[in-house]
Amino acid sequence: MKNISNNIILAMLLLIQLTISSCRKVFLDEDIANNPKENFEYLWNDIKNRYSYLDYKGLDWNAIHDEYNAQIHDGMSQEELFSVLANMMNELKDGHVNLTSPFNLSIYFPITLNSPENYDGRVVLENYLLRNPDQYYITGPIQNSIFDTLGVKIGYIRYRSFSDQLKPSDVNYVVSRFNDENVDGVIIDVRSNGGGAVSNVFTFINRFVDSTRLAYISQIKTGPGAEDFGDDEMVYIQPVGSQQFNKRTALLTNRGSYSATSLFTLAARSLPYFKSIGDSTGGGLGAPTAAELPNGWTYRFSVTRTLSPQNDNWENGIPPDVLIDLDPVAEAAGYDNIVERGIQYIITGE
Amino acid sequence: MCEQNFVIICNHYFMKINFQSINSALIPTLSGRLLLTVAFLSLCSISYGQTLKAPSHFNHHDFSRLKDSSGRKIKGNVYLNIGPVFMEQSYKDFIVSPNTYISNGFMIPLLKLGLEKRFPTYYGYLNMLAGTQHLNDAPGYYYSDDRTNLLTFRINTSRTWQVKDFIGQRLRWSVGYLVNAEYTHRFNEKFQNAAYAYDIWSNAGLSNRLEYKFKLKTGERFLFVNFRNPEHKFLIGWQLGIPLAGAITRPNYAGIRHFANGAFLDNLYREMNANLTFTSLHNFVMLQSQIELLAPLANYNTLRIAYQWQAFRYNNSLAKLQGVAGGIEVSLAFKIDGRKVIDR
Secondary structure (H helix, E strand, C coil), X not given: CHHHHHHHHHHHHHHHHHHHHCCHHHHCCCCCCCCHHHHHHHHHHHHHHHCCCCCCCCCCHHHHHHHHHCCCCCCCCHHHHHHHHHHHHHCCCCCCCEEECCCCEECCCHHHHCCCCCCCHHHHHHHHHCCCHHHCEEECCEEXXXXXXXXXXXXXXXXXXXXXXXXXXXXXXXXXXXXXXXXCEEEEECCCCCCCCHHHHHHHHHHHCCCCEEEEEEEEECCCCCCCECCCEEEEECCCCCCCCCCEEEEEECCCCECHHHHHHHHHCCCCCEEEEECCCCECCCCEXXXXXXXXXXXXXXXXXXXXXXXXXXXXXXXXXXXXXXXXHHHHXXXXXXXXXXXXXXXXXX | CHHHHHHHHHHHHHCCCXXXXXXXXXXXXXXXXXXXXXXXXXXXXXXHHHHHHCHHHXXXXXXXXXXXXXXXXXXXXXEEEEEEEEEEEEEEECCCCCCCEEECCCCCCEEEEEEEEECCCEEEEEEEEEEXXXXXXXXXXXXXXXXXXXXXXXXXXXXXXXXXXXXXXXXXXXXXXXXXXEEEEEECHHHHHHCEEEEEEEEEEEEEEEEEEEEEECCCCXXXXXXXXXXXXXXXXXXXXXXXXXXXXXXXXXXXCCCCCCCHHHHHHXXXXXXXXXXXXXXXEEEEEEEEEEEECHHHCEEEEXXXXXXXXXXXXXXXXXXXXXXXXXXXXXXXXCCCCCCC
């Protein structure tokens, strides 16, 4: 009798635990079916709910659903599905929008390809950075040089990518160097700098700031509604480091100046001694998130929006103070007329 | 996969009952959750009532009222518990993916460290469980994608008091409380600016415990083991907990970690505060269950083999999260007090 009760109790307790364990599917939803239709719908819905510029872009997202849904069918190849989804995403005309699969990556190219490049790296290196080879330094990710023009001493900074980690000591050194050499002005060349880490924006710009200033306003998506954004977050720049450079500074931009570089440009607009010269930046002022489709492909798009202190939304590009394209004749002669325009600003203040 | 196997066995071979449909019908709906809450609270109320109504019944085995030969009240025993937990964890974090991420948990066990109190009239524990594992979803395993690094840090404490004994005091039913705190983060570089997902929550609720002690004749050699004594006492226990209220914080709806101000840690703390949410059964349903076998060792220490299972659903449409964790614990409980061992 005792053994029987032992067994019954043990069996009951085991049974209870098994029953509890069987609740797994009560707590975990079934995965969405991995088929073209479900992947398409998941992506379309996520963009509809979380993309921060849908209204700004003036798109009828429902109409886009109908247009691309008609191209989805069972049995389509992975490549065909990728093409449809990527084309749908490219309707957003946004460089922060990508679809990544094991075999392909979608990029929206027209932001840069529909405009002149306005940058010739060889001309910049040969005729400006290396004008006085002894003065050419590579300090961390910053190429920098000092040269004289018409008796005016110019400091030149070329920063190729905000993805290149910028240490405070790198910028401190360059600014100290320019101050020690008593340069009259600085050219910061961020053309074709496609962006990177936002933290580098502040590491860089805060060494060129004279006082705390409002750089821009950021808003984050907080819900699926078109205007579901959180409170305005005021983003400031402020003097950091033992020295700052506060003289005339020409900021050179082109359509390839994107994302973090646009944030840098927007922050620089709040400094009265900065002048942006060249073409509009490419924009990309929203911070992108990333997520995954049921089939494992990842995608990204912007989930924040950034406004200037005057509430301008320049997601499609920040206009320069001086709009000027690279002159191919000057370029062929070894001159960059955008750089020359920057030198002119430093000399004349105009 | 372990639980799934249990489900299959349970559903198709032993029980012939579809538990999932029963539970699906009961728990996810508001009325189901209310019913479950009412039923559980009723059970606890009845238990409490039973305690009040039957003092004489308890007197003869209420050790807390007994004195030893020197007149001191008999206390219980305290054990230090340490050992690995071979746990499989599953997550669905809808901020970054609709897919279930499952750990290959049997590769990297979590470490459990705990204090266990076995007193004449109550049982209590304070456990810490920590470790890292790797997760991936089915497409991720297929494509050999970057794995998610999962960090788990969990603290559970509970105390249950004796309500009633059955079967000649061999089966004991006790009821009490539990308190949980958990920090989990999942890092996957493939999600770029959404690579860092976390959930931090704490909650408290009710706990229900059944303990059954039994003896095994061990006078003969068993495999390669020669037992010293002719019989050994074992104890099997099952504890079920349902948290009722607490708080949770999750990443923002957008899921991002780097904002336009470039201040990572400040943003992280700000988001944790901004997304702190009160939870109760309307938005956070959780179940904890554990079945354990305690076997005697020398020097009054104990071998503990347990199957732990925990599941939750955070039903916030903006940051929905679901998780299930189940695993086998094999640990040693070292008696760390100098008192005589009580029967329980």
